[in-house]
Amino acid sequence: MDPIVGRMTLKEWVAVESDSVQPVLRLRRELLRMMGLAADRLRNLGARVDLVDAGFQQLPDGQSLPIPPIILAELGNDPKKPTVCFYGHLDVQPARQEDGWVTDPHTLTEVDGKLYGRGTTDNKGPVLAWINAVSTFRALDEDLPVNVKFVIEGMEEAGSLALEELVQKEKAGFFSSVDYIVISDNLWISRRTPALTCGTRGNSYFMVEVKCRDQDFHSGTFGGILNEPMADLVALLGSLVDSSGRILIPGIYDHVAPVTEEEKRTYEAIDLDLEEYRNSSQVKKFLFDTKEELLMHLWRYPSLSIHGIEGAFHEPGAKTVIPGRVIGKFSIRLVPHMNISVVEKQVKQHLDYIFSKRNSSNQMTVSMTLGLHPWVANIRDNQYLAAKRAIKTVFGTEPDMIRDGSTIPIAKIFQGTIRKSVMMLPLGAVDDGEHSQKEKINRWNYIEGSKLFAAFFLEMAKLH
Amino acid sequence: MDPIVGRMTLKEWVAVESDSVQPVLRLRRELLRMMGLAADRLRNLGARVDLVDAGFQQLPDGQSLPIPPIILAELGNDPKKPTVCFYGHLDVQPARQEDGWVTDPHTLTEVDGKLYGRGTTDNKGPVLAWINAVSTFRALDEDLPVNVKFVIEGMEEAGSLALEELVQKEKAGFFSSVDYIVISDNLWISRRTPALTCGTRGNSYFMVEVKCRDQDFHSGTFGGILNEPMADLVALLGSLVDSSGRILIPGIYDHVAPVTEEEKRTYEAIDLDLEEYRNSSQVKKFLFDTKEELLMHLWRYPSLSIHGIEGAFHEPGAKTVIPGRVIGKFSIRLVPHMNISVVEKQVKQHLDYIFSKRNSSNQMTVSMTLGLHPWVANIRDNQYLAAKRAIKTVFGTEPDMIRDGSTIPIAKIFQGTIRKSVMMLPLGAVDDGEHSQKEKINRWNYIEGSKLFAAFFLEMAKLH
Numbered sequence: 001m002d003p004i005v006g007r008m009t010l011k012e013w014v015a016v017e018s019d020s021v022q023p024v025l026r027l028r029r030e031l032l033r034m035m036g037l038a039a040d041r042l043r044n045l046g047a048r049v050d051l052v053d054a055g056f057q058q059l060p061d062g063q064s065l066p067i068p069p070i071i072l073a074e075l076g077n078d079p080k081k082p083t084v085c086f087y088g089h090l091d092v093q094p095a096r097q098e099d100g101w102v103t104d105p106h107t108l109t110e111v112d113g114k115l116y117g118r119g120t121t122d123n124k125g126p127v128l129a130w131i132n133a134v135s136t137f138r139a140l141d142e143d144l145p146v147n148v149k150f151v152i153e154g155m156e157e158a159g160s161l162a163l164e165e166l167v168q169k170e171k172a173g174f175f176s177s178v179d180y181i182v183i184s185d186n187l188w189i190s191r192r193t194p195a196l197t198c199g200t201r202g203n204s205y206f207m208v209e210v211k212c213r214d215q216d217f218h219s220g221t222f223g224g225i226l227n228e229p230m231a232d233l234v235a236l237l238g239s240l241v242d243s244s245g246r247i248l249i250p251g252i253y254d255h256v257a258p259v260t261e262e263e264k265r266t267y268e269a270i271d272l273d274l275e276e277y278r279n280s281s282q283v284k285k286f287l288f289d290t291k292e293e294l295l296m297h298l299w300r301y302p303s304l305s306i307h308g309i310e311g312a313f314h315e316p317g318a319k320t321v322i323p324g325r326v327i328g329k330f331s332i333r334l335v336p337h338m339n340i341s342v343v344e345k346q347v348k349q350h351l352d353y354i355f356s357k358r359n360s361s362n363q364m365t366v367s368m369t370l371g372l373h374p375w376v377a378n379i380r381d382n383q384y385l386a387a388k389r390a391i392k393t394v395f396g397t398e399p400d401m402i403r404d405g406s407t408i409p410i411a412k413i414f415q416g417t418i419r420k421s422v423m424m425l426p427l428g429a430v431d432d433g434e435h436s437q438k439e440k441i442n443r444w445n446y447i448e449g450s451k452l453f454a455a456f457f458l459e460m461a462k463l464h
Numbered sequence: 465m466d467p468i469v470g471r472m473t474l475k476e477w478v479a480v481e482s483d484s485v486q487p488v489l490r491l492r493r494e495l496l497r498m499m500g501l502a503a504d505r506l507r508n509l510g511a512r513v514d515l516v517d518a519g520f521q522q523l524p525d526g527q528s529l530p531i532p533p534i535i536l537a538e539l540g541n542d543p544k545k546p547t548v549c550f551y552g553h554l555d556v557q558p559a560r561q562e563d564g565w566v567t568d569p570h571t572l573t574e575v576d577g578k579l580y581g582r583g584t585t586d587n588k589g590p591v592l593a594w595i596n597a598v599s600t601f602r603a604l605d606e607d608l609p610v611n612v613k614f615v616i617e618g619m620e621e622a623g624s625l626a627l628e629e630l631v632q633k634e635k636a637g638f639f640s641s642v643d644y645i646v647i648s649d650n651l652w653i654s655r656r657t658p659a660l661t662c663g664t665r666g667n668s669y670f671m672v673e674v675k676c677r678d679q680d681f682h683s684g685t686f687g688g689i690l691n692e693p694m695a696d697l698v699a700l701l702g703s704l705v706d707s708s709g710r711i712l713i714p715g716i717y718d719h720v721a722p723v724t725e726e727e728k729r730t731y732e733a734i735d736l737d738l739e740e741y742r743n744s745s746q747v748k749k750f751l752f753d754t755k756e757e758l759l760m761h762l763w764r765y766p767s768l769s770i771h772g773i774e775g776a777f778h779e780p781g782a783k784t785v786i787p788g789r790v791i792g793k794f795s796i797r798l799v800p801h802m803n804i805s806v807v808e809k810q811v812k813q814h815l816d817y818i819f820s821k822r823n824s825s826n827q828m829t830v831s832m833t834l835g836l837h838p839w840v841a842n843i844r845d846n847q848y849l850a851a852k853r854a855i856k857t858v859f860g861t862e863p864d865m866i867r868d869g870s871t872i873p874i875a876k877i878f879q880g881t882i883r884k885s886v887m888m889l890p891l892g893a894v895d896d897g898e899h900s901q902k903e904k905i906n907r908w909n910y911i912e913g914s915k916l917f918a919a920f921f922l923e924m925a926k927l928h
Contacts, residue, residue, distance in 0.1 A: 187685070213745075216900050223869060226750065226751065228770065234701040245689070286825075305683035305692055312778070314774055315774065318834055358707035405686075406683075407684055435685075
């Protein structure tokens, strides 16, 4: 492996503003370009590459935007070797300099061994680490110990549109020869100890619109005689969660799996330095004081976050406006055995009730725009064993067996559709700040991660 | 007067994005250009024009931006004539096509006799109507019946920065010869009946910041273990006003002037068609059902509006972010005899109390960024009499004697500083939509308004 070449490509990839969240044609073009760059890189490795057309995304306003094609690629088809399929995504969260970035979000910038930039850790860096591992064997003129496949999409941050459909369609085709799926789209729980991930939370994303009229009002000319949409909306959003983090929607905890004694012991084993975690997070105080409580509330209990409001005044300065139509956005992270459609119903009933109590003359509309299942892995599987050995080889330590509070819906999709073992093998450190204004991957994690994937190939071949 | 020339200039003026609200250098340059255009126009009338330097605006982030110069101009100084000083402003509220404008906000567009565009009614149109009235006398080669002065600023929408200071400074200079001040920066209460305005509400603008850290969080990785700033903020904003429009801040109504029987009768006399008002406002239902209640809640009771949130996710689409630092913005319209510093104290105490109850580990900061006094006129004054006569001449009707729910702080500044009669003489119809995405002035109002100002000059000369 040539880390310099690897970093050069990461720099090139980070420079592409492949934001899938904002439904804007310009950004979709960047996504298309991104997928093209990745396809070229894989072809240079000698892989057979398909750019599968993924159709169009229908927007709420009736318009449609192209979905970037999904890459299906393969390298080797020796029936004596196991076939490992790597999933990754090359789309990113929105990032603008004015959001508070210190470095330009689309210029890979190294500071003290940290490679800053949008997408460095989520998920362009890990995708390239896997490619680096494969190319190492080619550079050394050695046979790949495993057959390798790639599924690389460009809509993960927008809910992996079109991916599930493709997986269904290729179940008996591209995926029929796949033995194992590896995903590397999350983080360790510490800065130094590698981890293996065996579960993720799901997510249900809600939009609640309150409308008086389409145009805004002047707060002098109309203030005092209106049911103002913002007043309704803050009341609705304020009814969702209390200041201890408990979700106030009736029935929401009914289907959450009870905590067993065995499960409790797994949290005790995790090597988490609370003080370091708090410091690296730059948070004065968490809602919970013990490691066990903290991990359970991140991994196995649902949480509700309010993300923002569309349609209200959001710029610096003082505008005296009564917004005419506003959309509040919040999401609930789901855990076993919560049911998405039950959650949707509970949320709608709750908001209907709160809104009806206000006796407002405005119109309220609630929609769930995303519903993603939680996922739990079988950690007694061969590839978990191979990954543990590879971690021991490269890092000289046992991994933390962790869950992830965030949602990687593809894990559940693969497990449910092609019914093969799914493993999540993160490369990034806990302080990588995915989705934040200081996203980075450490140079060390990027290089050791590339080595880890190569070692994993060797261990997989041995176990097969 | 040549209405064609007048409209050409209005088109030219509307094309300048003279937004004073967003503290951005590009927009300040547009403001400078706007003031230059107006100065040229006044010089062409034969006026002596001063562009008075107004210094710099200090921003909360430590930066500073130039304040556009204030125009002081005069035409005629015959000691036998009364001197009428016209106040207007040429800055506008922010306006972007994507806010929901049907026409381009900076291209004057006539549809069915309505001239759409940002600034048409607030306040570029009325400023030009006054200029049209003056130029009519010159075009007819007639002597102006009054001496005319102009104070034209470019920071009204941002709180008239630097203006009060200038008025103070020029009290014994430019303003020493002024007998009357006329302001035309508000609207009629109907579509057809002209109005005279004899009072305005004040305004106190608040920002409440809740901060966990400067960077945002990923809601998967941190959801469930944080006091999320947005949860704190919606609770704070949700504590301000109930769904009947009543402000919930303790003590806020203590100093509101009691309603007298005489005052009650003035509301009964106003010619307001509630049904038409509701329709033209495109509002399904107001908080009050009678004309009297409606007017009192617009004019003589305080109101609280929540304008929006800075720092949260505000774009279309679904971003799974926990904003790290958010600023809620709201304002309270003030009425006699509320005291600004008392209101400031009450708001801060209330928010401190609500926040302390949440026991949140975040930091809250409340600041009042604008405090503007309410104003009430003496309607037995000569210029109110002259305006009534001029309205009778041009429109053939008596004006509605109204107040304005919005804030024109300069009225109070002139009244308090130079102690001359201040009159507000609006030209625009009730449905002009200032500050909204469909701001317009009717061609009819613009032309008859220009005539009204000319007739007013003649009546003033007679009364003198």
